[in-house]
Amino acid sequence: MSxxxxxxxxxxxxxxxxxxxxxxxxxxxxRSEWGxxxxxxxxxxxxxxxxxxxxxxxxxxxGFSLNLDGAYLGDLAxxxxxxxxxxxxxxxxAMAEASGHEPDVALNIEKRIPVGAGMAxxxxxxxxTILALNTLWNLDWPIERLQQVAATLGADMPFCLTxxxxxxxxxxxxxEQLSEHSNDVRELTKQGFAGHLLVGAYQAELRTPxxxxxxxxxxxxxxxxxxxxxxxxxxxPRSGQAIDEALLAGAxxxxxxGSGPSVIAFVPTDDAARAVQSAWQQSRCVDRIIASKAPxxxxxxxxx
Numbered sequence: 483m484s485x486x487x488x489x490x491x492x493x494x495x496x497x498x499x500x501x502x503x504x505x506x507x508x509x510x511x512x513r514s515e516w517g518x519x520x521x522x523x524x525x526x527x528x529x530x531x532x533x534x535x536x537x538x539x540x541x542x543x544x545g546f547s548l549n550l551d552g553a554y555l556g557d558l559a560x561x562x563x564x565x566x567x568x569x570x571x572x573x574x575x576a577m578a579e580a581s582g583h584e585p586d587v588a589l590n591i592e593k594r595i596p597v598g599a600g601m602a603x604x605x606x607x608x609x610x611t612i613l614a615l616n617t618l619w620n621l622d623w624p625i626e627r628l629q630q631v632a633a634t635l636g637a638d639m640p641f642c643l644t645x646x647x648x649x650x651x652x653x654x655x656x657x658e659q660l661s662e663h664s665n666d667v668r669e670l671t672k673q674g675f676a677g678h679l680l681v682g683a684y685q686a687e688l689r690t691p692x693x694x695x696x697x698x699x700x701x702x703x704x705x706x707x708x709x710x711x712x713x714x715x716x717x718x719p720r721s722g723q724a725i726d727e728a729l730l731a732g733a734x735x736x737x738x739x740g741s742g743p744s745v746i747a748f749v750p751t752d753d754a755a756r757a758v759q760s761a762w763q764q765s766r767c768v769d770r771i772i773a774s775k776a777p778x779x780x781x782x783x784x785x786x
Contacts, residue, residue, distance in 0.1 A: 491539075491620075492617060492618055492620065492784055492786070493538060493539045493618075493785075493786045494536065494537070494538040494539070494618075494784075494785040494786040495536070495537050495614040495615075495617045495618045495782065495783065495784055495785065496534060496535070496536040496537075496614070496782075496783045496785050497534070497535050497536075497537075497610035497611075497613045497614045497780055497781065497782050497783070498532040498533075498534050498610070498780065498781040498783075499532060499533055499534075499535065499606040499607070499609050499610035499613070499642060499645075499780045500528040500529055500530055500531065500532050500606065500642075500645050500778035500779065500780065501528070501529045501530075501531045501532075501533075501595040501596075501601040501602060501603060501606060502526050502527065502528055502529065502601060502602040502605070502606070502638055502641060502642060502645075502740070503526075503527050503529050503600075503601060503739040503740060503746050503776075504524045504525065504526060504527070504708060504739065504740050505525040505526075505527050505647075505670060505675045505707070506523075506524060506525045506707045506708070507522065507524045507707070507708040507709055507710060507740065508522065508523040508524065508707075508709055509521070509522060509694075509697060509702070509709040509710060510522065510523070512698075513653070516652075516653050519637070519653040520653065520694060521652070521653065522637070522650060522651065522652070522653055522654045523649070523650075523651055524649070524650045524651075524654055525647065525648075525649055525650075525660075525666075525670070526638075526641045526647065526648045526649075526650050526657075527646075527647050527670075527675065527776050527777055528641075528642070528645030528646055528647075528776065528777050528778040528779060529601065529679065529681070529746070529774055529775075529776045529777075529778060530774045530775045530776060530778035531594055531595050531596075531601070531681060531772055531774050532594055532595070532606075532778075532781075533591060533592065533593055533594055533595050533603060533606050533607050533610060534591070534592040534594075534610070535570055535589060535590070535591050535592075535607055535610035535611050535614055536589070536590040536592075536614070536785070537574075537587050537588070537589055537611060537614035537615060537618050538587065538588040538590075539586065539587065539588075539618065540586040540587060540588050541586065542584065542586055543584070543586065544586050545585065545586060546571060546574055546585045546586070546587050546588070546589065547588045547589065548565050548568055548570065548571055548588075548589045548590075548591070549588070549589070549590045549591070550591050550593060551590065551591065551592045551593065552591075552592055552593030552594060554593065554596060554597065554683075554685075554770075555593055555597060556596075556597035556598055556685075556687055557597065557598065557687060568604075568607070569604035569605060569607050569608040569611075569635065569636070569639075570589050570591055570607040570608055570610070570611040571589065572608065572635055573607075573608035573609075573611040573612050573615075573631075573632075573635060573639075574587055574589065574611055574615065576612075576631050576634060576635060577611070577612055577615045577616075577619075577631060580631050581615075581619060581621055583615075583619050587615070587618070589611065591607055596681070596683040596684070596744055596772075597687060598687025598688060598689065599683060599684070599687065599688075599739065599742070599743065599744040600688065600690075600714070600738065600739040600740030600741045600742045600743065600744050601681075601739050601740065601744055602638040602642060602740070604636075605635075605636050605637075605638035605639045605641075605642045606642045608632065608635055608636065608639050608642070609632060609639050609642035609643045609780065610642075610780065612628050612631060612632055612639075612643060613628070613643060613780055613782055614782070616628060617782060617784065625643060625644060628643055629643055629657060632655075633655040636655075637650070637652075637653050637654030637655045638654060639655075640655050640656075640657045641654075641657050642780070643780065644657070644659055644779070644780070645777065645778050645779035645780055646659065646660070646662060646777045646778075646779055647659075647660040647662065647666075647667050647670065647777055648660055649666075662777065673734075673735065674734030674735045674748050674750060675735055675748060675776070676748070676776060676777065677748065677749075677750070677775060677776070678748070678749050678750075678752075678755060678773070678774075678775055679746055679747060679748045679749060679773075679774055679775065679776055680728075680733075680746075680747045680749060680755060680758055680759060680762075680771055680772070680773055680774075681739075681744055681745070681746060681747075681771070681772040681773075681774060682721075682724045682728075682744060682745035682746075682747065682762055682767070682768030682771060683744050683768060683769060683770045683771070683772060684718070684720070684721075684743050684744065684768065684769045685769050686718060686743060687743075688714060688717060688718055688741060688742045688743045690740075690741040692717065693710055693713050693714050693717065693741040693742060694710070694713070694741070696713035696714075696716055696717055697709065697710055697712075697713040699713075700712060700713060700716065703715075706737075707737065708737050708738055708740075710738065710740065710741050710742070711737060711738040711742070714738045714741060714742030714743055715738065715742070717742075717743075718742055718743040720743070720767050720768070721738050721742055721743045721744075721745050723765065723767040724736075724745040724747075724762060724767040724768050725737060725738070725745055725747075727758070727761040727762060727765050727767055728745065728747035728758045728761070728762070730761065731754065731757040731758040731760070731761040732749070732750070732751075732753070732754035732757050732758065733747040733748060733749055733754060733758050734748045734749065734750045734754075735747070735748040736748070745768065748776075755773070759771055
């Protein structure tokens with residue numbers, strides 16, 4: 483893509499990037515060559531809760547800037563947080579290095595994905611930045627090349643570039659996209675892992691390394707498709723209560739999202755959705771409820 487339709491350079495691009503969850507998350511041994519990261523075999527699913535990243539050109543030599551907006555910024559709003567460690571900023575510098583461009587870009591992030599919640603909000607911001615710069619800088623790189631850059635930044639990021647459903651192996655960064663017409667996805671849909679869902683979100687955050695450390699101590703729960711679920715619940719018991727309440731109220735599937743503490747409840751009918759919402763509100767086992775759908779995909783908008 484080389485312009486905005488009127489022959490001028492593109493000056494501003496906005497990308498809506500969805501959250502992710504893990505429909506299955508099987509955790510293997512930690513590998514020293516991966517810096518201690520665990521071997522994973524996971525089915526990713528993108529969930530239609532979106533962060534929006536807007537990338538705008540700045541004058542040459544002006545450097546980068548970052549602005550964060552949103553009602554639930556959590557630790558991201560801390561005055562002690564280092565802007566240069568933000569996932570979107572890391573993605574900006576990685577793309578600048580890979581493409582030979584100067585990182586003279588203003589980034590604005592509108593946060594809607596819960597922070598520190600097992601839903602890859604930071605990875606979605608990085609992926610949105612990569613997709614935005616691919617258009618802003620007229621790179622027109624194929625998704626495979628963008629995924630190579632993303633894989634240097636984190637396990638979830640290559641998946642967040644595409645959304646939909648995918649299998650992740652390695653430490654989660656090796657992505658095999660699953661067609662929504664494939665037998666695997668048909669089977670997932672039959673099991674209830676598609677359509678309307680509710681996210682039970684929390685003010686509290688869980689740090690992924692802490693959850694893995696607990697997993698290394700206590701292992702996976704019997705029958706858990708998410709091997710990190712038992713560890714997350716031991717650190718954040720309300721997540722376990724939310725799962726139980728959702729299943730009793732008619733959710734088809736309910737589970738901790740990734741390393742938690744967010745809970746995903748797939749609801750097969752409007753009545754089930756209302757019943758789960760009511761159960762969660764009455765028991766106060768979640769702090770807020772977000773209605774959404776899955777699967778979802780990133781959306782790129784050329785603004786100016």
